[in-house]
Amino acid sequence: MLHRTREQLCREAGETGFDVAVVGGGINGASLYHELCARGYRVLLVDKGDFACGTSQSSAMMVWGGLLYLRNLDFKAVIEFSLSRDRMIQSLNGRIRPQLFRYIPAANGGRNRRLVQSALYLYWALSFLRRRRPSLEAVFPEADLIKPDCRTAGSILFEEGMLNESDCRFVLDWITGHAAPGQVALNHSALEGGGYSSGDRQWRLELRDLLTNEATEARARCVVNCAGVWADRVNGQFGIESPYRHRLSKGVFIGLRREAQHESPVVFDLGEHDDTLLYLPWGPVSMVGPTETPCDTPEDGFRIDAEDVDYLLGHANRRLHRQAARPDIAMLRCGVRPLAVRNDYDANDYPLDLTRRFRVVRDKARPWFSTYGGKITGCNQLAKAVADAAAGVVGQARPTANQPNGEPPAIEWDDFPGMPGPVPSIGWCARHESCCTLDDYLRRRTNIAQWIPREGLGEQNENLPALQRLAKRLHDGQAAKAEEAVRQHVRRVEGHFDRLTGRKVQHNGNGSE
Helix, strand or coil, X not given: CCCCCHHHHHHHHHHCEEEEEEECCCHHHHHHHHHHHHCCCCEEEECCCCCCCCHHXXXXXXXXXXXXXXXXXXXXXXXXXXXXXXXXXHHCECCEEEEEEEEECCXXXXXXXXXXXXXXXXXXXXXXXXXXXXXXXCCCHHHHHXXXXXXXXXXXEEEEEEECCCHHHHHHHHHHCCCCCCEEEECCEEEEEEEEEXXXXXXXXXXXXXXXXXXXXXXXXEEXXXXXXXXXXXXXXXXXXXXEEEEEEEEEEEEEECCCCCCCCEEEECCCCCCEEEEEEECCEEEEECCCEEECCHHHHCCCCHHHHHHHHHHHHHHECCCCCHHHCCEEEEEEEEEEEECCCCCCCCHHHCCCCCEEEECCCCCEEEEECCCHHHHHHHHHHHHHHHHHHHCCCCHHHCCCCCCCCCCCEECCCCCCCCEECHHHHHHHCCCCXXXXXXXXXXXXXXXXXXXXXXXXXXXXXXXXXXXXXXCCCCHHHHHHHHHHHHHHHHHHHHHHHCCCCCCCCCCCC
């Protein structure tokens, strides 16, 4: 496989005339990049942060078949999402697995158990019986974790899909599999401006590398806005009008130490807003959440408040034997759902009542497509729909762009204190996966920041020497830069994670100050 340095990628971005430029490296942008590259197009993917650094790093990692749409009797949506889910499970074996979920009806209030069971049978039928048949279980491993008065109605098993590793890794794998000439993916690169020239029918895109502050001008015949929760801002930046916009909803998870009996994902009926609470096993942690909170801006949505933490702890403690307090939290994650609504939407619906379907709109005057909404389950469907539409603008791919990528490089493995198994080395991730910062590595190339308390630092900073070694390898020969990277990480953990979880850490003069 062709290996190019970041400097070479930036230079190629300025020298190549691209067929399509994709703005945003989340799940929609990454799957579209994969689809276009696989068809042989010259494609530029650009993201102002790291790949998958927004909503795509904070999902429930479920590949679901549209169970939510049964609420509104939208059978067409259920069939479409179920078909997409099953195709992904079949075609992406190794990245997505079939997964049994355990639904726990509310003991008081909430949905009627028989009604839920009937709905799950209907759900199974609408997927043409491709998944496992729903079944009742009164005795199950997780029962020992749940308070007796919360499991009097037993549990109902049903099958969905689940990502095997993480949502970040799922996104990244769409991107890193393509390295042919004319296929360029740039993270930490801001789209600062530009415009469309009707003379040569090309977009001029002004990019700035946020790591080096160097500017590059890229050219593309077509642009696709896959910026997710920032899509409206990107459209405004280029004067693009659309009949749709995004309504935003914040989703927060907390992670607790995983009990040995926690084998299957558990879905609790909350008994309010027809909503549920997920209790998901993931490596050494169990995720509890998410919240469903309307917000006005992405900045508001990506900010976890003490109220979010207390809300989730309260619901967990009402249902689980083990009572948790703030210092018991091992992980925090927060994403913002971009929900597509019409521009004239002015209602105040609960976010679950809004569609998760994606929308694609082409600008009337210029070759610019905007994508709205969407979920992991529909990413392949969105990618194919947008790629087909873009092909109508730029025509068939030129043969010179359709070159084999070769065999992927063998992964170099490393160990990190407390991780249940080896992780890709930071040097390998820098060379082959565009890993540029310590956070890129801890949060998205590996699960260190999600599985090890205090985002990898450990309860009393015992992993600080390991983080310092990682930073030195990433910033080889730049000792001051490596030290500053670690200081920034420690400050962020202390100012955010420790503040929200009430951690009291004893500093021992080992470089954390």
